Amino acid sequence: MKNKKSRPEDAADLRQKAEAVFFKQAARSSEDLVSLSSEETRRMFHELRVHQIELEMQNEELRLAQEALNVSHARYLDLYNFAPVGYITLSEQGLILKANLTAATLLGMDRSELVNQPLTGFILKEDQDIYYLHRKSLFESREPQECELRMVNKDGQLFWVHLTAVASQDDTGPICRIIMSNITERKRSEEENKTLQAQLTQARKMESVGRLAGGVAHDFNNMLTVILGHTQIAMDDIDPSEPLYHDLQEVLTCAQRSADLTKQLLTFARKQVIEPKILNLNQTIKQMIIMLQRLIGEDIKLIWKASENLWAIKMDPSQIDQILANLCLNARDAISNGGKIIIETGLKTFDPAYCAGHPGFVPGDFVLLAVSDDGCGMDKEICNNVFEPFFTTKETGKGTGIGLATVYGIVKQNNGFINVYSEPGQGTTFKIYLPRCTSVDEALKIDLSEEPVPRGNETILLVEDEPAILELTQKILQRLGYSVITAATPGEAT
Numbered sequence: 001m002k003n004k005k006s007r008p009e010d011a012a013d014l015r016q017k018a019e020a021v022f023f024k025q026a027a028r029s030s031e032d033l034v035s036l037s038s039e040e041t042r043r044m045f046h047e048l049r050v051h052q053i054e055l056e057m058q059n060e061e062l063r064l065a066q067e068a069l070n071v072s073h074a075r076y077l078d079l080y081n082f083a084p085v086g087y088i089t090l091s092e093q094g095l096i097l098k099a100n101l102t103a104a105t106l107l108g109m110d111r112s113e114l115v116n117q118p119l120t121g122f123i124l125k126e127d128q129d130i131y132y133l134h135r136k137s138l139f140e141s142r143e144p145q146e147c148e149l150r151m152v153n154k155d156g157q158l159f160w161v162h163l164t165a166v167a168s169q170d171d172t173g174p175i176c177r178i179i180m181s182n183i184t185e186r187k188r189s190e191e192e193n194k195t196l197q198a199q200l201t202q203a204r205k206m207e208s209v210g211r212l213a214g215g216v217a218h219d220f221n222n223m224l225t226v227i228l229g230h231t232q233i234a235m236d237d238i239d240p241s242e243p244l245y246h247d248l249q250e251v252l253t254c255a256q257r258s259a260d261l262t263k264q265l266l267t268f269a270r271k272q273v274i275e276p277k278i279l280n281l282n283q284t285i286k287q288m289i290i291m292l293q294r295l296i297g298e299d300i301k302l303i304w305k306a307s308e309n310l311w312a313i314k315m316d317p318s319q320i321d322q323i324l325a326n327l328c329l330n331a332r333d334a335i336s337n338g339g340k341i342i343i344e345t346g347l348k349t350f351d352p353a354y355c356a357g358h359p360g361f362v363p364g365d366f367v368l369l370a371v372s373d374d375g376c377g378m379d380k381e382i383c384n385n386v387f388e389p390f391f392t393t394k395e396t397g398k399g400t401g402i403g404l405a406t407v408y409g410i411v412k413q414n415n416g417f418i419n420v421y422s423e424p425g426q427g428t429t430f431k432i433y434l435p436r437c438t439s440v441d442e443a444l445k446i447d448l449s450e451e452p453v454p455r456g457n458e459t460i461l462l463v464e465d466e467p468a469i470l471e472l473t474q475k476i477l478q479r480l481g482y483s484v485i486t487a488a489t490p491g492e493a494t
Contacts (some may be wrong), residue, residue: 311367367433
């Protein structure tokens, strides 16, 4: 664009042009010039002056309009280059003709370097079919098209984008204008939400299964109590030398095994009666090491890595035994031709910020118990179901599917949490986090020494809503010398 002259220079030019026109016309006829009166001459110069002023005003309006246009263009360039989304113009062949600063930043290159580069060079190979279908639909329908795909910048960093494309036309022919939005954070949030939703669904499922298992186990436990009680009474009345005594012993043994299975179900449902004590996890594990080595066999090496100065925990010691026994047996079954099992303890503290980025973790101080093996490992699908009751990958007859469910129930009953890490061929690690006990009061020690069963002749009021248990308990108390008055409900007892 030519540079505009200043206003005084414009006025001088117009004046010179006006004088030239006047003298040119005046020279045409000296007679006409002579015939002009002074009044007519003044009128002519006045009209020329008015015309000059009008031209100057028009010139000023043009100058102001050009300045406004320049400001608007600069503002447009700022909006175009610094927009929160990338703008790209593509040729019909898919080559980049133009890109704003945001698009260049996303792709990791200077804008000048992007010119004539194919956009497909920045699209992940696995997603290029999405892009080709996107462009095909655009030029065939001439309607705006949208898609989401993954791109890779110059440095190899992968990111998600949402593309909105519009078909257009310029002097070179058909073109495509693309709006490119970075949606990496949105995709990450969606994935986190999906993970959290899956965990919530799993937790609800485990809770439902736990309630079902607890209800069934409670009723089954009542029946087993009756079977065990009557069997024991019958055995007390029969001489051990009689053949029937052996049969009753088998009934008692099988009923006791069933009772143990029921106890595991109650543990999973968190309804098992426990006796928590303040204890040091290292001391409890130390007492079990020899037994655990015998349990897993001599061909598997058991390694114990105890952390010093562990915090105290409050838990039933027998539950620690159950956890270690089940995890070590599970590890043993995953190892073939010799291997190793590692038991570790440690201290862990999780803050809310860490837990926000790691679903399943809970803020606070915890004592860590980890059991690792170098066995066959598990895939993701198995890991997602490993704590469900009766879920097992073992052959029929070699596993009940209760062991890990029992571990899960114990950990939850003690306000802890458990995570499993495994890959096929890479072994498995179970990490259990038990809450730190800050109480300084020692738990009461219970004397478990065997004492003779007390006898008496008093009268006992017995209230029980389960008829079979009521009858069994009445019979046992009467055999001990007590007089028993029975009632099925508190109302009957009054």
